[in-house]
Every structure is written in structure tokens, then in C-alpha cells.
Amino acid sequence: MPNNVAKATGEGARVLAGTWTLVAADVQHPDGSRARDYGADPKGMLVIDAAGHYSLQIFKSERPGFASGDKAVATPDEYKAAVMGSSTHFGTLSVDPVAxxxxFHIQNASFPNWQGLAQKRSYELTGDVLSYRVTPRPNGDVPISIWRRID
Known part of the structure; x- marks a missing residue:
């Protein structure tokens, strides 16, 4: 790792280690307009430890329950809503405060295609509010996550 990159240890750990609650999960469209990506009241938690391990979960609050009440028995639309209404992954985190x-060095994810990937995101930290922009999706949308420290 380059010298200016901290694996969320030392300075990175002092700045980002802790528990964060999701404030917003938005998306910026190519035309510059912004919308809610995970519904009106998304829920989520991001936990980062002093060694640089993290766990992240984002859920759309409006996800419908399965009519059967059984996780193994659902309609295609119920499964789609469950998958598209959540994003979870864990692994390790590195921080480049200069850049x-x-x-996120993703070990495992609810979207299997992310497993083993490193995803770089530009971030801002203002007091106890962390926001970052995810790499644009194929359609040009840019997801934006905003978190508030709770510990």
C-alpha cells in the first residue's frame, strides 16, 4: 500500500472506526437530478473496527413481506423486491485521506459479483457525517450513501 493509504488503522481508525447509521441512500442521475435509491426511509448500519474490518447493510424500508411467510417459498416479484431492496457486504477498508x-475490499456480498472486488469511492467527512459516492452504474446513476456516527 502507498504510504498515504491507511488500512483504517492509525489515523484512519481514529477518524472512521465506530458505528454509523444510515441517513440517506440516494442516487444522482446523469441529468444531475437526485432521488431516493432505497425508498423514503432507508435503514442501515456500517461498523468499522480499529483493525480496518467493516460490515455494511442497507435496506429499503418499504420491502414487502413474503405472502407465504416462508423464506423458501415466494413469488419471483417477492424475491426481486427482497434482493433489489437490500445491499450488504463485509471485508476490510482502506482510506486515502489525501485523495x-x-x-472497500469486499470479502463477501449480497450481490455475488462484488465478492473479491476492491471498490474505491470518493468520500467526505464533516463532523460525525460520512458521505461517499459509489462508482456509476451502467446506466450512469451514481449512488450516494450518507451515514451519521452513533458511538
Missing amino acids: GTLT
């Missing part, structure tokens, strides 16, 4: 980037 203003975070990199």
Missing part, C-alpha cells in the same frame, strides 16, 4: 477516497 479523499475509501476502498
Whole structure:
């Protein structure tokens, strides 16, 4: 790792280690307009430890329950809503404060295609509010996550 990159240890741990609650999960469209990406009241938690391990969960509050009450028995639309209404992954985190980037080194994810990837995101930290922009989606949308420290 380059000298200016901290694996969320030392300075990175002092700045980002802790428990964060999701404030917003938005998306910026290519035309510059912004909308809610995970519904009106998304829920989520991001936990980062002093060694640089993290766990992240985002859920759309409006996800419908399965009519059967059984996780193994659902309609295609129920499964789609469950998958598209959540994003979870865990692994390790590196921080480059000079470049203003975070990199999630994803060990496992609810979206299997992310497993083993490193995803770099530009971030801002203002007091106890952390926000970052995810790499644009194929359609040009840029997800934006905003978190508030709770510990």
C-alpha cells in the first residue's frame, strides 16, 4: 500500500472506526437530478473496527413481506423486491485521506459479483457525517450513501 493509504488503522481508525447509521441512500442521475435509491426511509448500519474490518447493510424500508411467510417459498416479484431492496457486504477498508477516497475490499456480498472486488469511492467527512459516492452504474446513476456516527 502507498504510504498515504491507511488500512483504517492509525489515523484512519481514529477518524472512521465506530458505528454509523444510515441517513440517506440516494442516487444522482446523469441529468444531475437526485432521488431516493432505497425508498423514503432507508435503514442501515456500517461498523468499522480499529483493525480496518467493516460490515455494511442497507435496506429499503418499504420491502414487502413474503405472502407465504416462508423464506423458501415466494413469488419471483417477492424475491426481486427482497434482493433489489437490500445491499450488504463485509471485508476490510482502506482510506486515502489525501485523495479523499475509501476502498472497500469486499470479502463477501449480497450481490455475488462484488465478492473479491476492491471498490474505491470518493468520500467526505464533516463532523460525525460520512458521505461517499459509489462508482456509476451502467446506466450512469451514481449512488450516494450518507451515514451519521452513533458511538
